[in-house]
Amino acid sequence: MTILIRPSLRFAAAALALATLSAPILAAEDFSPAERALFMTNHLAGTKPPTTLRYSFxxxxxxxEGFEDKVAVKLKAAKGGKCCLATAEFLSGAHRLSLxxxxxxxxxxxxxxxxxRDIREMNRLTKGQQNYFRKRIRMAVYQGAQVQDVTxxxxxxxxxxxxxxxxxYVDDPLRVRFEKLANKTYVFTLSDAVPGGLYAIRTRIAGxxxxxxxxxxEEMLVDGGTASPR
Structure with missing residues (x-):
């Protein structure tokens, strides 16, 4: 299974499908800069397995009630010795996500x-359909993402x-169903200077x-990174 994401943002595993749209194959220029950075970049280029990418959560x-936990993505050589076969230990105990x-x-x-995990949590909090949240995220990355260089x-x-x-969800026509959560923002921080290319992902629902x-x-932060102010 290749995780260099195609237009539908699909994992072969249905449990991890991030979109339900049967989008056609598009030329590279038809993707937004955010899509290319997040889902069409080989973040593991140069990674030599075996290694483990570690994050705090x-x-x-x-x-x-809040909590703190850990995430570990273990990378092993795939068939032919190429990188990578990936397995995850995503949180622990009652919070553990089976992947x-x-x-x-x-x-x-x-x-x-x-x-x-975020999509499952939105489903739990709102009773909305998981595929709907996947679609909203995909559309936001394609149409409404703000991209900037930072340090x-x-x-x-x-x-x-x-x-x-x-x-x-800000301009979601169905936001009335979960108005309290509709201002939720997602911030993805990518850097070639950190293992795996992902520095952090942070979500915030304002009061x-x-x-x-x-x-x-919520924030998932690479081991060695600095947490964002809350």
Whole structure:
């Protein structure tokens, strides 16, 4: 299974499908810069297996009890010795997410693992359909993403990165069904200076007033990175 994502953003495993649209094969110029950066870039280029990509995971906010945990993506040589066969230990205990292995991964599987958990959480909180949330995320990455160059701190050094920001539900015609969560934002931070090319993914649901604490803030951060202010 190749995780260099095609237009439908599909994993072969249905549980990790990020879109239900049967989009046609498109030329490279038909993809947005955000799509190419997130889903069509070989983040694992130059990675020599075996190795493990490690991330911290945190959840905070006023809506539910927070927690801190770990994510590990283990990369082994795939058939022919190429990188990589990927397996994941995504959180632990009651928070653990069971995920299939990914054969011949190229894009960093941690991106889709994080989004799969996020989609399941949106389903739990709103009772909305998982495929609908997948579609909204895909459309936001294609149509409404803001992309900017930034500098981040990795192991005490400043390194260049690219930040991709989306708000999939702000203009959602069905937002009335989950108005409290509709201002949710996603920020993906990519950097060639960190193992696996993924520095962090952060989501935030603001409080109901400007002075209120955020309802939910979640962040998956590469080992050696610096957490964002909440």
């Amino acid at each position: 945190s959840k905070a906010g006023s809506m539910e 299939p292995e990914v054969d011949q991964a190229q894009g960093n599987p941690a991106v889709l693992y994080f989004l799969e 981040v701190s990795y192991r005490g050094k400043s390194v260049p990165a690219r930040e991709i920001r989306i708000a999939p 109901e007033t400007a002075d209120a604490a955020p309802l939910i803030v």
